[in-house]
Amino acid sequence: MHAWPASEVPALPGKGADLQIHSTATGGRVTLDPGPVARIYVCGITPYDATHIGHAATYNAFDLVQRVWLDTKRQVHYVQNVTDVDDPLLERAVRDGEDWTELAERETALFREDMTALRMLPPKHYIGAVEAIPRIVPLVERLRDCGAAYDLDGDVYFSVESDTHFGEVSNLDGEAMRLLSAERGGDPERPGKKNPLDPMLWLGAREGEPSWDGGSLGRGRPGWHIECVAIALEHLGMGFDVQGGGSDLAFPHHEMGASHAQVLTGEHPFAQAYVHAGMVALDGEKMSKSKGNLVFVSKLRQDGVDPAAIRLALLAHHYRSDWEWTDQVLQEAVERLGRWRAAVSRPDGPSADALVEEVRQALADDLDAPAALRAVDRWAALQESDGGTDEGAPGLVSRAADALLGVAL
Structure with a gap:
C-alpha cells in the first residue's frame, strides 16, 4: 500500500530543541532523545468513511512530532497502518450493498487526498492489515505455542495474564478496563475466556465474511491489536520512540498491543512514550462515525475552505485537550490565515529570529501549538502596526510556519 506525496519542508537556520511530551504510561512529561533516527508508529484509519476533523486533529499532532524531530536535524522513521478489514468496514459494506474491498480502497484514497491537502508528512511505511496477514499469522502461532494464547471454539485469544507489565500503558483498574473493552470492540462477556479482558488474536472464518x-x-482474519504489533515490530522493532493515536486507543488497543509485543520478544517497553490526542466534539458530543456527527475534511475542501485554515483551526487547540468544532473556530482560523499572509507579503518587517526560537520552544514543550500561534500573531501585529526593515524577516516567518506548523503562507 502506498502513502501520499510529501510536501517539501523548508530548512531553517539553527536547530530545534529536543521534544518533551506527555506519556500516558508515566502520567507526565518524558524527554525524548531518539538518536539520529527517530521512530514513531501512529495507528491509522479503518476506511469505511471519509476523514473527519477528529482524525485530522490526531494526525496533525503526530505531524508536529515529525516536524520537531526534523528541525533537530534527525531523520524520522514513521509507520502507519490501515485497518482495511474489520467489523465496522464489513458492516458498512453490507449496509450499503457494496464490495468491502472497493469501499476500503475508495476511502483510503480519499484519506490520502485529505492528508496531502493538509500537508501532513507521509509515513515511510503505510501498511494495510490485509497485506500484513503473512506477518501476523506466525506471531499468533508463537504466542499460542508459548502458552500466551489459547483456542476457543475456533478463535484464538491472548491471555493478558501472560504479560507481567499488563496495565502499565493505560494505568486503569480492572473495572474500567472491562467497561472500555465492551465499548471498544472487546467481548468481555463471552463464555469460556480465561479472563474477560483477553483480546482476540485470530477470528476463525465466519460464513459470508472474508x-x-x-x-x-x-x-x-486477524484481531485488531496484533495487526499493529506485527507491522511495528517488522518496521521499527522494540523500544521505538512514540506510539501515537487518539486518547480512545490507550485502552484497549495500545495496552493490548504492548502486551502482545512484550510477550513475543521478552523485552519491555514496546514504546518509550505513549502519546494520545484529545477528542473533538460537535454539538456537545464526541465526533465519531458511529454517531454520525461528523465534519469531513473533504467536504470543507469542496466548500472552498483553504486547507491551511483547517490546519490552523486544529493548531489552535492543544493536542491533548478535548474541544468542540464550531463555525466560529473555523472563522477565527480563516481570519488568522489572512493576517499572517498579509504580514509576510510585505518586502520587509520586524526581525523574526526570536520568533523562530519561540515557536521552536513552544512545540518542544509538549507540542504547545497554541503558544506557537500566539507568537506568530504577535509578529504579525507588530508588522501591521510598526513594520520593520529586515528584508529577510517575512520569508523566514513564512518558512518557519511551513516547516514547524505545516501551514503554507
Whole structure:
C-alpha cells in the first residue's frame, strides 16, 4: 500500500530543541532523545468513511512530532497502518450493498487526498492489515505455542495474564478496563475466556465474511491489536520512540498491543512514550462515525475552505485537550490565515529570529501549538502596526510556519 506525496519542508537556520511530551504510561512529561533516527508508529484509519476533523486533529499532532524531530536535524522513521478489514468496514459494506474491498480502497484514497491537502508528512511505511496477514499469522502461532494464547471454539485469544507489565500503558483498574473493552470492540462477556479482558488474536472464518489461510490457526482474519504489533515490530522493532493515536486507543488497543509485543520478544517497553490526542466534539458530543456527527475534511475542501485554515483551526487547540468544532473556530482560523499572509507579503518587517526560537520552544514543550500561534500573531501585529526593515524577516516567518506548523503562507 502506498502513502501520499510529501510536501517539501523548508530548512531553517539553527536547530530545534529536543521534544518533551506527555506519556500516558508515566502520567507526565518524558524527554525524548531518539538518536539520529527517530521512530514513531501512529495507528491509522479503518476506511469505511471519509476523514473527519477528529482524525485530522490526531494526525496533525503526530505531524508536529515529525516536524520537531526534523528541525533537530534527525531523520524520522514513521509507520502507519490501515485497518482495511474489520467489523465496522464489513458492516458498512453490507449496509450499503457494496464490495468491502472497493469501499476500503475508495476511502483510503480519499484519506490520502485529505492528508496531502493538509500537508501532513507521509509515513515511510503505510501498511494495510490485509497485506500484513503473512506477518501476523506466525506471531499468533508463537504466542499460542508459548502458552500466551489459547483456542476457543475456533478463535484464538491472548491471555493478558501472560504479560507481567499488563496495565502499565493505560494505568486503569480492572473495572474500567472491562467497561472500555465492551465499548471498544472487546467481548468481555463471552463464555469460556480465561479472563474477560483477553483480546482476540485470530477470528476463525465466519460464513459470508472474508478469511485467509492462517496455517495451523485455520482460516480466519486477524484481531485488531496484533495487526499493529506485527507491522511495528517488522518496521521499527522494540523500544521505538512514540506510539501515537487518539486518547480512545490507550485502552484497549495500545495496552493490548504492548502486551502482545512484550510477550513475543521478552523485552519491555514496546514504546518509550505513549502519546494520545484529545477528542473533538460537535454539538456537545464526541465526533465519531458511529454517531454520525461528523465534519469531513473533504467536504470543507469542496466548500472552498483553504486547507491551511483547517490546519490552523486544529493548531489552535492543544493536542491533548478535548474541544468542540464550531463555525466560529473555523472563522477565527480563516481570519488568522489572512493576517499572517498579509504580514509576510510585505518586502520587509520586524526581525523574526526570536520568533523562530519561540515557536521552536513552544512545540518542544509538549507540542504547545497554541503558544506557537500566539507568537506568530504577535509578529504579525507588530508588522501591521510598526513594520520593520529586515528584508529577510517575512520569508523566514513564512518558512518557519511551513516547516514547524505545516501551514503554507
